[in-house]
Amino acid sequence: MAEAIISGLIQQKKMLPKNIYVTNRQNEARLLELKEKYGVQVSSSNEQVLAEADIVILAMKPAGVQEAIKTIRSYTSENQLILSVLAGITTDYISYLLGHKAPVIRVMPNTSAAVGSSATVISPGIYVSDKHLAVTESLFKAVGTVKQVLEKDVDSITAIAGSGPAYMYYLVEGMFHSLEELHLEQELGRELILQTIQGAIDLLKSSNQTPKELYLNVKSPGGTTEAGLNVLENKRFQEIIIECIKQAAERSREITKEMSTIPENTLR
Numbered sequence: 001m002a003e004a005i006i007s008g009l010i011q012q013k014k015m016l017p018k019n020i021y022v023t024n025r026q027n028e029a030r031l032l033e034l035k036e037k038y039g040v041q042v043s044s045s046n047e048q049v050l051a052e053a054d055i056v057i058l059a060m061k062p063a064g065v066q067e068a069i070k071t072i073r074s075y076t077s078e079n080q081l082i083l084s085v086l087a088g089i090t091t092d093y094i095s096y097l098l099g100h101k102a103p104v105i106r107v108m109p110n111t112s113a114a115v116g117s118s119a120t121v122i123s124p125g126i127y128v129s130d131k132h133l134a135v136t137e138s139l140f141k142a143v144g145t146v147k148q149v150l151e152k153d154v155d156s157i158t159a160i161a162g163s164g165p166a167y168m169y170y171l172v173e174g175m176f177h178s179l180e181e182l183h184l185e186q187e188l189g190r191e192l193i194l195q196t197i198q199g200a201i202d203l204l205k206s207s208n209q210t211p212k213e214l215y216l217n218v219k220s221p222g223g224t225t226e227a228g229l230n231v232l233e234n235k236r237f238q239e240i241i242i243e244c245i246k247q248a249a250e251r252s253r254e255i256t257k258e259m260s261t262i263p264e265n266t267l268r
């Protein structure tokens with residue numbers, strides 16, 4: 001996810017590569033790859049990087065947040081803006097781990113940030129000012145759309161927008177597999193599938209019609225679309241999609257319980 005953000009910010013000329021510092025714990029080859037590809041600064045010293053940073057983006061796995069913040073908290077201060085893209089990890093928990101009053105904003109982008117097309121939401125923690133929100137919005141606007149939401153909704157939004165690209169790719173993979181079954185030339189088929197999806201999205205965005213009206217426009221009685229849609233209905237495709245999104249949202253809430261619970265009687 002960090003690479004998608006870096007790539008988008010640089011491509012959209014929002015930040016100069018020399019002003020982006022990237023760290024990790026152990027994978028030096030990965031850091032060199034990012035340096036080579038984007039011209040960003042890399043370092044395995046959190047201390048060195050954090051001392052200079054105005055904005056810190058946390059992008060490790062949720063399970064690594066405790067360890068990560070333990071190692072960086074003494075190099076961070078209330079003058080820095082902390083952005084977290086971690087699924088299920090609350091701003092309160094990050095503030096608790098930091099142990100000081102740095103402003104923390106929960107951000108849920110998606111990997112389409114790499115091409116400037118993320119659907120990002122941001123949600124402020126308790127020490128956040130309008131200025132911090134404006135800075136964060138401007139940063140992520142460079143890599144797609146940005147909406148401010150209540151933190152209670154971020155788990156559900158993660159299921160739709162954070163994980164969403166994966167469901168789309170899964171569907172496309174299925175369509176690609178059909179090419180073999182239909183003995184169609186791969187390159188032609190892939191191009192047609194992508195343009196078909198692009199066209200459907202363009203129409204969804206520009207038309208006042210509902211998705212149902214749009215698919216009914218395609219379907220002719222006794223025709224090909226009806227034959228295809230019958231399979232989706234018989235296999236309860238829409239119920240499966242709803243269940244998929246519900247499970248993803250539930251997992252985000254579980255992550256909060258498993259990894260982001262503040263001990264009782266903790267003073268802010």
Ligand SMILES: NC(=O)C1=CN([C@@H]2O[C@H](COP(=O)(O)OP(=O)(O)OC[C@H]3O[C@@H](n4cnc5c(N)ncnc54)[C@H](OP(=O)(O)O)[C@@H]3O)[C@@H](O)[C@H]2O)C=CC1
Pocket residue numbers: 001002023024025026027059060061062064067068069071085086087108109110111162163
């Ligand atoms: N992938 C996605 O589509 C999205 C992901 N997210 C969130 O983004 C986060 C990252 O996901 P993803 O990019 O898929 O995961 P990856 O495992 O690909 O990336 C995590 C990175 O964090 C580094 N890292 C781990 N611990 C530390 C640490 N203590 N200090 C510095 N770097 C560290 C890892 O390197 P090393 O092991 O060498 O330290 C690794 O490069 C997750 O919390 C996820 O919930 C949010 C939206 C979408």
Ligand SMILES: O=C(O)[C@@H]1CCC=N1
Pocket residue numbers: 087158162163
């Ligand atoms: O799968 C995950 O947990 C992360 C969060 C949203 C997208 N990827």
